[in-house]
Amino acid sequence: MSDNSLRLVWIYPDLLSTYGDQGNALVVERRARQRGLDVARVDVRSDQPVPTSGDIYLIGGGEDRPQRLAAERLRRDGGLNRAVSNGAIVFSVCAGYQILGHEFINDLGEKEPGLGLLDVVSTRGEAARCVGDVLADIDAPLRLPPLTGFENHQGVTHLGPTARPLARVRFGNGNGTGDGTEGAYNDTVFGTYMHGPVLARNPLIADLLLKLALDVNALPPADDRWYEALREERIAAATQPA
Amino acid sequence: MAGNSEPLSPRAKLAVTAGRAAAAASRAVGRGSGSVIGGKVSLKLDPDLLGRLAAHLDVVLVSATNGKTTTTRLIAEALRAGGPVVSNALGANMPAGITSALAGGSDARFGVIEVDEKYLAGVAKDVTPKAIALLNLSRDQLDRAAETRMLAEKWREGLAGNKAMVIANCDDPLIAWAASSSPNVIWVAAGQAWKDDAWSCPSCGGVLQRPADDWFCGECGFRRPMPSWALSGDHVVDPHGSAWPIHLRLPGRANKANAATSAAVAAHFGVPPQVALERMYEVRAVAGRYDVVTFHERELRLLLAKNPAGWLETFSLIDRPPAPVVLSVNARGADGTDTSWLWDVDYTQLAGHPIFVLGDRKLDLAVRLEVAALDFRVCDNLDEAVRAAPPGRIEVIANYTAFQDLRRRVGN
Ligand SMILES: [Zn+2]
Numbered sequence: 201m202s203d204n205s206l207r208l209v210w211i212y213p214d215l216l217s218t219y220g221d222q223g224n225a226l227v228v229e230r231r232a233r234q235r236g237l238d239v240a241r242v243d244v245r246s247d248q249p250v251p252t253s254g255d256i257y258l259i260g261g262g263e264d265r266p267q268r269l270a271a272e273r274l275r276r277d278g279g280l281n282r283a284v285s286n287g288a289i290v291f292s293v294c295a296g297y298q299i300l301g302h303e304f305i306n307d308l309g310e311k312e313p314g315l316g317l318l319d320v321v322s323t324r325g326e327a328a329r330c331v332g333d334v335l336a337d338i339d340a341p342l343r344l345p346p347l348t349g350f351e352n353h354q355g356v357t358h359l360g361p362t363a364r365p366l367a368r369v370r371f372g373n374g375n376g377t378g379d380g381t382e383g384a385y386n387d388t389v390f391g392t393y394m395h396g397p398v399l400a401r402n403p404l405i406a407d408l409l410l411k412l413a414l415d416v417n418a419l420p421p422a423d424d425r426w427y428e429a430l431r432e433e434r435i436a437a438a439t440q441p442a
Numbered sequence: 443m444a445g446n447s448e449p450l451s452p453r454a455k456l457a458v459t460a461g462r463a464a465a466a467a468s469r470a471v472g473r474g475s476g477s478v479i480g481g482k483v484s485l486k487l488d489p490d491l492l493g494r495l496a497a498h499l500d501v502v503l504v505s506a507t508n509g510k511t512t513t514t515r516l517i518a519e520a521l522r523a524g525g526p527v528v529s530n531a532l533g534a535n536m537p538a539g540i541t542s543a544l545a546g547g548s549d550a551r552f553g554v555i556e557v558d559e560k561y562l563a564g565v566a567k568d569v570t571p572k573a574i575a576l577l578n579l580s581r582d583q584l585d586r587a588a589e590t591r592m593l594a595e596k597w598r599e600g601l602a603g604n605k606a607m608v609i610a611n612c613d614d615p616l617i618a619w620a621a622s623s624s625p626n627v628i629w630v631a632a633g634q635a636w637k638d639d640a641w642s643c644p645s646c647g648g649v650l651q652r653p654a655d656d657w658f659c660g661e662c663g664f665r666r667p668m669p670s671w672a673l674s675g676d677h678v679v680d681p682h683g684s685a686w687p688i689h690l691r692l693p694g695r696a697n698k699a700n701a702a703t704s705a706a707v708a709a710h711f712g713v714p715p716q717v718a719l720e721r722m723y724e725v726r727a728v729a730g731r732y733d734v735v736t737f738h739e740r741e742l743r744l745l746l747a748k749n750p751a752g753w754l755e756t757f758s759l760i761d762r763p764p765a766p767v768v769l770s771v772n773a774r775g776a777d778g779t780d781t782s783w784l785w786d787v788d789y790t791q792l793a794g795h796p797i798f799v800l801g802d803r804k805l806d807l808a809v810r811l812e813v814a815a816l817d818f819r820v821c822d823n824l825d826e827a828v829r830a831a832p833p834g835r836i837e838v839i840a841n842y843t844a845f846q847d848l849r850r851r852v853g854n
Contacts, residue, residue, distance in 0.1 A: 214641030223785030
């Protein structure tokens, strides 16, 4: 791994890769390479230590038992928390998003402590599972076009006072609290319920992670033709549910 | 349900007749084969009908995420060496479809039944099978299906105490977990290329170690059972160590694995491997899968791949580059509406093939292929793709409803 390569760490694909979560890693990697960056991608299995020197960490979705196992192992390891205190960027989805918060409900129906990297608390929803296309407006300071994603979860996530909502839904459920929020972020730590995978439908979020990691304001343009076509189609699908 | 030759009760007979009449009426108005509606009418009149119909048969159940329709056909062909067979050969694999298929086979000795994964435990209780073949379990239709491990757990509970001989793939840890609650198991080393649903020990949650073809849990000791049958290249190795050549018209490693399991099942009913394997050669295409058709004066091979494990096996059997490849993906109800599984498929294996993309979700596929740094062309329909394809047989790979659309288009 050369010193000036971007270090991309994918956390626990053996436990948290149920919904094509590798896609987010592939999109970040591809868009970095298209900008001429070297990328060193490390996939960390749950019996391996989490490296603390990564630039961007990705953590995906999973079912209830693997989610508990992942939380236990990440707490014991401590590497992800150390990486964040060193300024690393974290992007999390669904079960991974819940793990980054203060607590969530595990497969045994008990409160499971999270990593406390996001000021959120998750519970299990009483209502039907949220499944379908989502359209949401991303929090204005992030200056990004609308969020399009596919949600497939039963969790409900409440934001604490220091977390900002990643977006506000126009169509769909998002955090499932009924207040219209979707996802959350604190500084360099992001969480969302969106699959798709979400970065394949929102490549400018992938670019935002790259800009934060590189500490730059802009990146050279990329060919976004197919992403744009897909976004247009899925945004239309969200606004006209079947 | 105990007796072997107990005749059907008048109520059961009436149920069968009513089911046939409903099926015929359904066919007459052009609603498909009518087997499911017929079965539903029958089951309503006599809820125990399934068990009663099966009581006259030596029943084999077949379940898996992938390959169950093909394996059902292979086992049915092999067992015909021993007597008449009734089977749900067209893949109507829920209780109504199974009832309807069994109702059509009063003279049969064997019932070879494909069962949807979610219904296996229930059907295994209802029909008192002599054998149950379990091939593989992996992620499929994520927005609807239960978690894969939960399915294995449900099988495990359902099979505990079942007297059937379970013929199971020891190379799939989830299958090994599901089957090992059964007192009678014949293990088959049938292979499993897809590994991403079983890195976590199904017993204790530890990380599985997977050196070469072996697997074991370092924490609780759960490990790959010793097989008595094995797929070895183009041969099936039986428990005596004899290797029998596989000659199939169906392509691919996965179908050789299906043949190996089928040979083990056939042997359990006294059909020797050589006889069983010879009979399997008769199977050409299964519900249109693997069929080679002519369309716009070109040869097309139709391949069904419904989930990441299925796509992986399919990539391993297609003609080498520069054979053109058409990919079609839908996300309708029967496919599952979450397309994120596309990102679990390693499309870089298609490098060097000219690729044509269609289906309802062609734009999801386009982004997927762009990120994999592949060249591709997005087409509006099959006709456009076939006209644009360079010479050579065209491999057409599609998921469930996209496959049905393609079959209809080529008139197959
Ligand atoms: Zn274990």
